[in-house]
Amino acid sequence: MPGSGKARPRVGLFVTCLVDLFRPSVGFAAVKLLTDAGCEVDVPVRQTCCGQPAYNSGDKATTEAIAQLTIAAFEAHDYVVAPSGSCAGMLKLHYPALLKGDPAWSARAAAFAAKVHELVSFLVNVRGVSTVDATLEARATYHDSCSGLRELGVREQPRKLLRSVKGLELVELTDADVCCGFGGTFSVKYPDISNAIVERKAEHIAATGADMLLAGDLGCLMNMAGKLSRQGRKIAVRHVAEVLAGELSDPAIGESP
Amino acid sequence: MSAGASSRDAVIFKIRKALGTYDSAQRRTTVAERLGAPPPPLVPERAKRPKEGQRSLLRSFLEGQSATVIEVASTTEVPAAVARFLRSANLPLRVRVGDDPYLDALAWNSEPALERRKGPAEGNDEVGLSHAASAVAETGTLVLASGADNPVTLGFLPETHIVVVEDKDLVGGYEGAWAKIRARFGKGAMPRTVNFISGPSRTADIGGQLVMGAHGPRRLCVILVRG
Amino acid sequence: MSAITSPAFKDNVRAALQDRQLQQALSEVAPGLAARRGAARAGLPEFEALRDRGRDIKDHTLAHLDLYLEAFEKKAGEAGSHVHFAPTAEDARQIVRTICRDAKARVVTKGKSMISEEIGLNPCLEADGLEVVETDLGEYLIQIRGETPSHIIAPAIHLTQDQVEADFRRLHTGLPAGRQLVEPAQLVAEARQILREKFIAADVGITGANFLIAETGSSVIVTNEGNGDLTQSLPKVHVVLASIEKLVPTLEDTNTLIRLLARSATGQEISTYTTFSTGPRRAADPDGPEQCHIVILDNGRAELLGSEFREVLRCIRCGACMNHCPVYTAIGGHAYGWVYPGPIGAVLTPALIGVHSAKHLPNASTFCGRCEEVCPMKIPLPGLMRHWREEEFSSGDTPLLYRLGLRAWAAAAKRPRLYHALARIGIPLLAALGRRRGAFRRLPLAGGWTRYRDLAAPQSRTFQALWADTKAGVPR
Numbered sequence: 001m002p003g004s005g006k007a008r009p010r011v012g013l014f015v016t017c018l019v020d021l022f023r024p025s026v027g028f029a030a031v032k033l034l035t036d037a038g039c040e041v042d043v044p045v046r047q048t049c050c051g052q053p054a055y056n057s058g059d060k061a062t063t064e065a066i067a068q069l070t071i072a073a074f075e076a077h078d079y080v081v082a083p084s085g086s087c088a089g090m091l092k093l094h095y096p097a098l099l100k101g102d103p104a105w106s107a108r109a110a111a112f113a114a115k116v117h118e119l120v121s122f123l124v125n126v127r128g129v130s131t132v133d134a135t136l137e138a139r140a141t142y143h144d145s146c147s148g149l150r151e152l153g154v155r156e157q158p159r160k161l162l163r164s165v166k167g168l169e170l171v172e173l174t175d176a177d178v179c180c181g182f183g184g185t186f187s188v189k190y191p192d193i194s195n196a197i198v199e200r201k202a203e204h205i206a207a208t209g210a211d212m213l214l215a216g217d218l219g220c221l222m223n224m225a226g227k228l229s230r231q232g233r234k235i236a237v238r239h240v241a242e243v244l245a246g247e248l249s250d251p252a253i254g255e256s257p
Numbered sequence: 258m259s260a261g262a263s264s265r266d267a268v269i270f271k272i273r274k275a276l277g278t279y280d281s282a283q284r285r286t287t288v289a290e291r292l293g294a295p296p297p298p299l300v301p302e303r304a305k306r307p308k309e310g311q312r313s314l315l316r317s318f319l320e321g322q323s324a325t326v327i328e329v330a331s332t333t334e335v336p337a338a339v340a341r342f343l344r345s346a347n348l349p350l351r352v353r354v355g356d357d358p359y360l361d362a363l364a365w366n367s368e369p370a371l372e373r374r375k376g377p378a379e380g381n382d383e384v385g386l387s388h389a390a391s392a393v394a395e396t397g398t399l400v401l402a403s404g405a406d407n408p409v410t411l412g413f414l415p416e417t418h419i420v421v422v423e424d425k426d427l428v429g430g431y432e433g434a435w436a437k438i439r440a441r442f443g444k445g446a447m448p449r450t451v452n453f454i455s456g457p458s459r460t461a462d463i464g465g466q467l468v469m470g471a472h473g474p475r476r477l478c479v480i481l482v483r484g
Numbered sequence: 485m486s487a488i489t490s491p492a493f494k495d496n497v498r499a500a501l502q503d504r505q506l507q508q509a510l511s512e513v514a515p516g517l518a519a520r521r522g523a524a525r526a527g528l529p530e531f532e533a534l535r536d537r538g539r540d541i542k543d544h545t546l547a548h549l550d551l552y553l554e555a556f557e558k559k560a561g562e563a564g565s566h567v568h569f570a571p572t573a574e575d576a577r578q579i580v581r582t583i584c585r586d587a588k589a590r591v592v593t594k595g596k597s598m599i600s601e602e603i604g605l606n607p608c609l610e611a612d613g614l615e616v617v618e619t620d621l622g623e624y625l626i627q628i629r630g631e632t633p634s635h636i637i638a639p640a641i642h643l644t645q646d647q648v649e650a651d652f653r654r655l656h657t658g659l660p661a662g663r664q665l666v667e668p669a670q671l672v673a674e675a676r677q678i679l680r681e682k683f684i685a686a687d688v689g690i691t692g693a694n695f696l697i698a699e700t701g702s703s704v705i706v707t708n709e710g711n712g713d714l715t716q717s718l719p720k721v722h723v724v725l726a727s728i729e730k731l732v733p734t735l736e737d738t739n740t741l742i743r744l745l746a747r748s749a750t751g752q753e754i755s756t757y758t759t760f761s762t763g764p765r766r767a768a769d770p771d772g773p774e775q776c777h778i779v780i781l782d783n784g785r786a787e788l789l790g791s792e793f794r795e796v797l798r799c800i801r802c803g804a805c806m807n808h809c810p811v812y813t814a815i816g817g818h819a820y821g822w823v824y825p826g827p828i829g830a831v832l833t834p835a836l837i838g839v840h841s842a843k844h845l846p847n848a849s850t851f852c853g854r855c856e857e858v859c860p861m862k863i864p865l866p867g868l869m870r871h872w873r874e875e876e877f878s879s880g881d882t883p884l885l886y887r888l889g890l891r892a893w894a895a896a897a898k899r900p901r902l903y904h905a906l907a908r909i910g911i912p913l914l915a916a917l918g919r920r921r922g923a924f925r926r927l928p929l930a931g932g933w934t935r936y937r938d939l940a941a942p943q944s945r946t947f948q949a950l951w952a953d954t955k956a957g958v959p960r
C-alpha cells in the first residue's frame with residue numbers, strides 16, 4: 001500500500017464551495033483517489049467556503065469567522081485535503097496570517113495549516129502515489145491554476161500522474177502558468193478585463209489541438225469552459241481529479257447531459 | 258531658519274514619526290558601522306573566475322552587445338590598433354582625447370597620419386578615445402572616471418568611442434572596480450562621473466526593434482592591452 | 485499634478501480593449517520582456533539569493549531612512565551638490581522653477597523621471613516660458629503626442645511604428661518631406677538628429693535617479709540610450725529629482741541592486757549606461773555641469789514608512805511586475821489613469837492620490853501572484869492590494885450592491901446548517917433550469933459573467949447532500 005506515516009490516516013475533505021454546489025463529481029473523485037491511496041476519508045458537515053470571497057473583498061471580520069469555524073471542523077483529522085489550489089492556499093497560508101495576532105486562535109490556526117494540502121500534491125508528495133489506474137483515450141492539455149502553482153508549488157505532480165493515465169496524450173499549453181482571468185469576484189467585477197485574459201487563454205488552448213482541458217481548480221475551469229463553449233469550441237473541460245480517478249460518467253463542465 | 262532647512266527638518270521629522278523612532282546614539286552607531294564597514298555583498302560565481310576566464314567573459318559580453326574587442330600584446334601596438342579600426346570603419350584618422358599622460362605616452366609616431374585633439378568633445382568630433390579605469394568581466398562593463406584625463410563627453414557626443422583598457426585593470430566583479438576607484442580618489446570620494454559602459458548606445462522604443470546609436474555612440478571599440 | 489483619470493478606470497479599460505493599435509503593440513512587446521527576464525534569471529544562479537539581499541538592503545535602509553538621508557546630504561554637500569528637500573509636489577516644483585530662473589534658463593532637457601511626472605513638472609516649467617524637451621526616445625515620442633507614459637521603463641510601449649512615423653512627419657517640418665522613414669533605424673536617426681541640437685542648447689538638464697548613495701553622495705541613472713548622460717553633462721546646471729526611498733547605503737549595496745535591475749526590467753545583464761554622478765564638475769574637469777542640485781521628494785512616502793504599505797517603498801522601478809501582469813498586458817498603462825501603472829501602480833497610486841480616487845486599481849487584480857514572484861525586491865504586491873481593499877471595505881467605499889450581496893452571502897457562509905439548507909433548495913432548482921443545455925447563456929444577477937461566457941449549470945444536488953446519502957447507504 002503506498003504512502004508514508006500513519007497506516008491509514010484520517011483525511012478531512014475540504015470540499016470547496018464550487019465543488020459542493022456546482023460539481024460534486026469532483027468531490028467523489030477526490031474521495032476515490034484518497035481512499036485508493038490508503039486514507040480514511042471524512043467530510044465534516046460544518047464547512048461552507050474557505051472565505052476567499054470575503055477575504056479578497058477586504059472583509060476581514062467575516063473571513064476570520066469563517067476561518068474559525070473551518071479550523072474547528074477539522075481539528076480531529078490528520079490531514080485536510082482540498083481539490084483546489086486556491087482554497088488550499090487560503091487555508092494553509094492565509095488563515096494563519098489572518099489569525100496570527102489572536103492569542104486564542106493563532107496556535108490552532110498554525111496547527112491546522114500544517115495539515116492542509118491540495119489534493120494532487122498530497123497524493124504525490126505525502127502519500128507517495130506515482131501512478132493511477134485509469135484509462136482515457138484523449139489528447140489533453142493542462143492549465144496551472146495560479147494559487148496552486150505559486151502558493152503551494154503544484155506543478156509537476158498533476159503532470160506526473162496524468163502521464164500514467166493509459167491512452168492519454170498530454171500536450172503542454174503555451175503560457176500554462178499565466179492566469180486564466182478568473183480571480184474569483186474579479187471575473188464579475190471587471191468582466192471586460194477578465195474576458196480579454198480568458199480569450200488569450202482560449203486561443204492558447206485551441207492551439208494545442210487538445211480535445212480536453214484539465215486543471216486543479218473549479219473556478220478556473222468554469223471560467224475557461226464558459227469561454228470555450230461561448231466560442232463554440234468543442235473542447236471538454238474537466239477537473240484533473242475526475243480523469244485521475246476515472247470518474248468520467250458525468251458530462252464535462254458545461255456540457256449538456 | 259531658512260525655508261530649505263525647515264523643509265529638510267520637516268521631512269526628517271515625518272520619517273522619524275512614521276518609524277516611531279527618534280535620533281538615538283544606537284541608531285547612529287548602526288548606520289555609521291554599516292557605512293564604515295559594509296557587509297560583503299553576494300558576489301556571483303562568474304565574477305570570481307581567473308584572469309583567462311575574465312578575458313573571455315569580457316569579450317563575449319561586449320561582442321554580444323555589438324562592441325568590437327581588439328587584443329594587443331602591449332601598449333606599443335595601441336596606436337596602430339586605433340588606426341586600423343578607424344580605417345576598417347571608414348572613419349577619418351582623427352580622435353578627441355583628454356589630457357591623459359597614459360595616452361600621451363603611447364607610440365603615436367607609429368601612426369603619423371592619426372590626429373589627436375585634446376579637450377572635451379565638440380559637436381563635430383567623430384571619435385572619442387578614452388582610457389578606462391577598469392573593465393568588469395561579470396557583465397562586460399567598462400568603468401570610466403571623468404577628469405582632465407577623460408572628459409565625460411568623449412564617450413557620449415562622438416558616434417564612435419574607443420576605449421583602451423589594460424589587462425591588469427580587468428576585474429571579475431563590480432567590487433573590484435570600486436576598489437580601484439577608492440584607491441585612486443579615497444574612500445567615500447568620487448569624481449564628477451563614473452560611467453559603467455557595457456556596449457554602444459541602443460534603443461528598442463520604436464516597434465520593439467533594436468537600433469544602435471540612439472543618442473550615444475553607435476560604435477564602441479575596446480582595445481585590451483595584454484602586456 | 486499630472487492629470488488623474490483613475491476614477492474613470494472602467495471607461496479607460498473599455499477604450500483600451502477596443503484600441504487596436506494598443507492591443508497590437510502590447511501583444512508585440514510585452515511577452516518578449518517576460519521571456520527575456522526569465523532567460524536572464526536562468527543565466528545567473530545567484531539571482532534568487534540576490535533578491536533576498538536586495539530586499540534586506542532596502543528594509544534596513546528604510547528602517548534608518550532619516551539617518552541615511554542625513555548622511556547622503558552631508559556627503560553630497562561635500563562633493564559640491566546643493567541638496568533640497570521637498571515635502572510636497574508643489575515644493576519640488578518651486579525648487580526646480582527657482583533653479584531654472586536663477587540659471588536664466590530657456591531650454592531644459594530631461595532624462596526619464598517618473599518623479600517629474602508625479603509632480604507635473606513639465607507644464608509648470610512651460611508656463612514659465614521654458615522649452616522642455618524629453619530626451620529618452622520613448623518619452624520624446626509621447627511628449628510630441630501630448631501623451632503620458634504608459635509603462636515606467638518603456639513609456640511608448642503602446643505606440644506602433646506607423647504612429648511614430650506619422651508624428652515625425654507632422655512635427656519635424658524642417659526636414660525634407662520626401663525622406664524615407666520606413667525602417668526603425670531611420671526614425672531613430674531622425675530623433676537623434678533633432679534631439680542632439682537640444683542637448684547642446686540646454687541650460688538645465690533634469691534627470692531622475694534610480695539610487696542615491698549615502699556613502700558617496702552620488703546619484704545613479706541607468707539608460708540604454710545615453711540620453712541621461714548627455715542631459716546631465718552638457719548643460720551648466722544638472723538637477724536630480726529623486727524620492728526619499730531611493731536611498732541606498734553603499735556602493736556595494738548598489739552592486740546588488742544593479743545585478744537585479746536590468747535583468748528584471750529587460751533581461752539585459754546590465755543597462756548599457758549605468759552612471760554614478762557626484763557633485764558638479766571639479767576644478768580640473770574640462771566638461772560637466774557647473775552646478776548640481778539634488779531635489780529629494782517626500783510627497784506622502786514618509787507616511788507610508790509607518791504603515792502596512794511600507795514594503796512598497798522597496799521598489800527600484802524595474803517594471804517587471806507590469807510586464808508579467810495579465811491585467812496590465814491586456815489594458816496597457818494609460819488605463820490606470822496616473823503616473824504609475826501595473827501592480828506597483830495599484831499599490832502606490834492610492835497612497836499618493838488617495839484610495840477613493842484610485843479605488844479601482846487595487847481591485848482590478850486576479851491576485852495571480854506573478855508580480856510578487858518576479859519582483860526583485862520581493863514586494864508582496866497582492867497582499868498590499870488586499871490591504872487597500874480592506875481599507876475601502878472598512879471605510880464603506882465598496883459599492884453598495886456589492887456590499888449587500890457580500891453580507892447576504894456571509895450570513896449564510898458563517899452558518900453551515902443554514903448554508904446547506906439553502907443550497908439543498910437552490911442548487912437542484914438551478915440544475916433543473918440548466919439541465920437541457922448544461923449551461924446558461926444568460927442568468928439574472930450573473931450578467932458580468934454571462935456577457936462573455938457560458939455559465940455551467942450545477943450537476944443536480946450538492947456534494948454534501950449526496951455524501952449524506954452515501955453515508956446512509958443510498959446509492960448514487
